[in-house]
Amino acid sequence: MSLARSCISTRKCLATLAGIRFVSTATNAPVPASHETQKEIKESDEKIENKEISTKSIAALHEDDDILQHISELTVGQFETLINSAPKPSLNRDEVVLKKFQQLLKTYINRDELKREFRSSSSLLSQFPNLVPTSKSESYSDAELAIRQRHHAQVMGKLGSVVRDVYRPHQLINRPPRPNQITVSKLLACGAHLGHSTALWNNATQPFIYGEYKGIHVIDMDKTVSFLKRASKIVEGVTESGGLVLFLGLREGQMRAVKEAARRCNGYYVTHKWVPGTITNSLENPKPRQEVDMGDIPTKRELNQDETRKVIKPDLIVMLSPLESKVAVKEANQARIPTIGIVDTNCDPQLVTYPIPANDDSIRATNLICGVLGKAGEAGYRRRLQAVRQYKEKLSVPEDEPLSATD
Amino acid sequence: MSFLRPLVSKRSLHLAPKLELQGKFASEGISGLMSQQQFKTAWIDYQDYLTKNLSLKTVGTEFETRTPLAIVLSSARKQHLGPIFHYASQAHNNHLFFQQLVPSESSRSSLIRPTLLNRINEQYGGLDNFKNELLFKADSMTGNGWVFLIETKDKTLQIITCNNDGTPYYYGRNQSLDLNGAIELSDYDLLISNKEKMLAHVKDYSLPLLCVNVWEHAYIEDYGITGKADYLEKFWNCINWDIVNKRVFSNVQ
Numbered sequence: 001m002s003l004a005r006s007c008i009s010t011r012k013c014l015a016t017l018a019g020i021r022f023v024s025t026a027t028n029a030p031v032p033a034s035h036e037t038q039k040e041i042k043e044s045d046e047k048i049e050n051k052e053i054s055t056k057s058i059a060a061l062h063e064d065d066d067i068l069q070h071i072s073e074l075t076v077g078q079f080e081t082l083i084n085s086a087p088k089p090s091l092n093r094d095e096v097v098l099k100k101f102q103q104l105l106k107t108y109i110n111r112d113e114l115k116r117e118f119r120s121s122s123s124l125l126s127q128f129p130n131l132v133p134t135s136k137s138e139s140y141s142d143a144e145l146a147i148r149q150r151h152h153a154q155v156m157g158k159l160g161s162v163v164r165d166v167y168r169p170h171q172l173i174n175r176p177p178r179p180n181q182i183t184v185s186k187l188l189a190c191g192a193h194l195g196h197s198t199a200l201w202n203n204a205t206q207p208f209i210y211g212e213y214k215g216i217h218v219i220d221m222d223k224t225v226s227f228l229k230r231a232s233k234i235v236e237g238v239t240e241s242g243g244l245v246l247f248l249g250l251r252e253g254q255m256r257a258v259k260e261a262a263r264r265c266n267g268y269y270v271t272h273k274w275v276p277g278t279i280t281n282s283l284e285n286p287k288p289r290q291e292v293d294m295g296d297i298p299t300k301r302e303l304n305q306d307e308t309r310k311v312i313k314p315d316l317i318v319m320l321s322p323l324e325s326k327v328a329v330k331e332a333n334q335a336r337i338p339t340i341g342i343v344d345t346n347c348d349p350q351l352v353t354y355p356i357p358a359n360d361d362s363i364r365a366t367n368l369i370c371g372v373l374g375k376a377g378e379a380g381y382r383r384r385l386q387a388v389r390q391y392k393e394k395l396s397v398p399e400d401e402p403l404s405a406t407d
Numbered sequence: 408m409s410f411l412r413p414l415v416s417k418r419s420l421h422l423a424p425k426l427e428l429q430g431k432f433a434s435e436g437i438s439g440l441m442s443q444q445q446f447k448t449a450w451i452d453y454q455d456y457l458t459k460n461l462s463l464k465t466v467g468t469e470f471e472t473r474t475p476l477a478i479v480l481s482s483a484r485k486q487h488l489g490p491i492f493h494y495a496s497q498a499h500n501n502h503l504f505f506q507q508l509v510p511s512e513s514s515r516s517s518l519i520r521p522t523l524l525n526r527i528n529e530q531y532g533g534l535d536n537f538k539n540e541l542l543f544k545a546d547s548m549t550g551n552g553w554v555f556l557i558e559t560k561d562k563t564l565q566i567i568t569c570n571n572d573g574t575p576y577y578y579g580r581n582q583s584l585d586l587n588g589a590i591e592l593s594d595y596d597l598l599i600s601n602k603e604k605m606l607a608h609v610k611d612y613s614l615p616l617l618c619v620n621v622w623e624h625a626y627i628e629d630y631g632i633t634g635k636a637d638y639l640e641k642f643w644n645c646i647n648w649d650i651v652n653k654r655v656f657s658n659v660q
C-alpha cells in the first residue's frame with residue numbers, strides 16, 4: 001500500500017509539472033497524465049502485483065520453497081483475480097485525449113481568425129519565422145538590421161513632434177477613405193470644388209453648381225458627396241454580383257490610383273490610351289479563357305464555340321474624365337455598358353450613366369474619387385467571396401473546388 | 408440677425424507631443440529631479456519652441472511633413488541645412504530624454520530587462536560601473552549637449568557624448584568632439600576617419616537606448632550653475648526602465 005501511495009504522489013507531481021491537473025475519482029486509482037506516467041503506472045502496477053505476489057510468495061516461501069509451483073497450483077479464476085487485483089488505470093485518458101483533440105480541431109477550424117489575432121498582438125519577430133538569429137558574439141546580420149530598424153521606427157521613430165492632418169499623396173492610393181468616410185472638407189482640400197471658367201460652362205451642369213467666384217464656377221460639394229456615395233454603391237453592387245469593372249484614367253498622374261483601384265476590386269484598367277474599338281471592334285479575342293464560379297474558382301468546363309468567340313466586355317466603366325475619353329463613352333453606350341464618370345462644369349452630365357460632379361483637372365481629387373470607388377468595389381468583392389465560401393461550407397464542398405451548375 | 412464669427416483655426420505642422428505624465432509633471436514637476444518651473448522650461452516651453460521653429464523652417468520644403476527623426480537623417484550630411492537639422496535633432500533628443508523619466512518613487516518599481524543588464528555587466532562590469540561612467544562622461548562635458556547609450560551594429564553598447572545638437576544616429580553628425588578649442592591628435596585622427604567614412608557612404612547602424620540631457624536649461628533653475636553633478640545623480644533615480652526596455656531590440660523571441 002505504501003508503494004502504491006508513493007506512486008500516486010510522484011504521478012501527481014508529474015501531472016502538475018505537465019501543467020495538467022486532475023482530480024482522481026478513485027482514491028487509490030492512479031491518475032494518468034502522459035505516456036511517461038503510463039509507463040510508470042505499468043511499472044508500478046507490476047511492482048504492486050509483484051509485491052502482492054511476493055508477499056504471498058514470501059508467505060508461501062515459509063510454507064513452500066517453490067513460488068512457481070504455488071502459482072501453478074492456483075486455478076485459472078484465482079490466477080486471474082490475482083492478476084487483476086492490482087488497481088487498473090482509469091479510462092480518463094480517453095476523455096483527456098478527446099478533449100485535447102476537440103480543442104485542436106476548434107483552433108484548426110478557426111485558424112483564419114487565429115492568424116489575425118496573432119498578427120495584432122504578436123511581436124515583430126514572430127512575423128519573420130524564417131529568420132536565423134545570429135549568436136551573441138556575432139554582429140547583426142543584414143536581415144536582423146532591417147528588422148531592428150523597423151522595431152526602432154515603431155518604438156522611437158515618431159519621437160519629437162506630432163504631425164497631424166497633413167496631406168500625404170501616397171495615402172490616397174494606399175489607404176483611400178471608405179464611402180462613408182467622405183466629407184466635404186476632404187473634397188475641398190483636394191480642390192474638387194473648382195469648376196471651369198464661366199465662359200466654358202455647360203448649362204446642363206446647373207444643378208451641381210454652388211455659385212460663381214472669380215470667373216469660375218464652384219461645384220456644390222454636398223451634391224458631390226451624395227453622387228459619389230451613389231456611385232460607390234453601384235461599384236459595390238457590380239463587384240458583389242461578380243461583374244467586371246474597368247477603370248479609365250488617361251492622365252499621367254492617375255495611373256497609380258487607377259491601377260490600385262482595379263487591383264482592389266479584381267477589375268481592369270486602361271491608363272495611357274483608349275484604343276478605339278476595344279469593345280465594339282474587338283480584334284483580339286482573349287484566349288485561353290475559362291469559366292469561373294462565383295468564388296472565382298475555375299470550373300474547368302469545356303466552352304462551346306460561341307462562348308470562346310464571344311467578346312468579353314466590362315460590366316461597368318469608371319471614367320475619371322469622360323470629356324477626354326469620348327470614344328470610350330460612345331463605345332460604352334453602343335455596348336450598353338453603364339458608366340460612372342467625373343463630370344466637370346464644362347462636361348455634359350448625360351455622357352455617363354452616373355455622374356459625379358467634381359473637378360476632373362485636379363489629380364488629387366480624381367485620385368481620391370478613384371480610391372473611394374476602388375475601396376467600395378473591394379468591399380463588394382470580399383462580400384461575394386465570403387458568401388460563396390459560406391455557401392460551400394454549408395454544402396460541404398471544399399474551398400478549392402468549383403460549384404457545379406446544380407449547386 | 409446673428410453675427411457669425413469667422414472660424415479661424417490655427418495649427419502648425421509640428422505640434423509638441425504630450426508626455427504620459429505631463430499633467431502631473433506640469434503641476435508638481437518630476438519629483439526627485441525637477442521642479443514645476445524647471446519642467447516647464449525644459450519641456451513645455453522648449454519643445455513648443457522647437458516644434459514651432461521646425462514648422463517654420465520646413466514649411467514649403469521637402470521636409471514639410473516628415474517626422475523629426477526623418478528630417479535629422481536626411482539633413483545630417485548637409486551643412487547648409489544646419490538650422491533645420493538643429494531643431495529636428497533637438498526635438499527628437501528632448502522627447503527621447505523626457506519620455507524615459509518618472510518620479511523617483513515609481514522608478515524603483517521598474518527593472519532593467521536581463522538582455523540589457525547582461526550586456527551592461529559584460530561590457531562595464533556591473534550596473535554601478537556603467538552608471539559611474541555614464542554620469543562621468545556627462546559631467547565632464549563642458550557646454551551643452553547629450554550623452555547617449557547606443558547599441559551598435561556589433562551588438563555592443565557605447566556611451567557617446569553629443570555636443571549641442573548632435574545626433575546619436577550618425578557618426579558624422581554626433582558632434583562627439585568639442586571643436587571649440589585645441590584637439591588631441593587622436594581626435595584629429597577620428598575626424599579624418601569620419602570624413603573618409605562619410606565620403607565612402609559608410610552606414611551607421613547605431614540606435615540610442617538611454618539619454619542624458621546635459622543642456623544647461625535642463626538643470627540650471629533648480630541646481631544652479633554648479634549643481635550639474637547633483638542633477639545627474641538624481642537623474643539616475645528617475646529613469647523609467649520599462650521604457651528603456653522597450654527600446655532594446657533582441658533578435659530572439
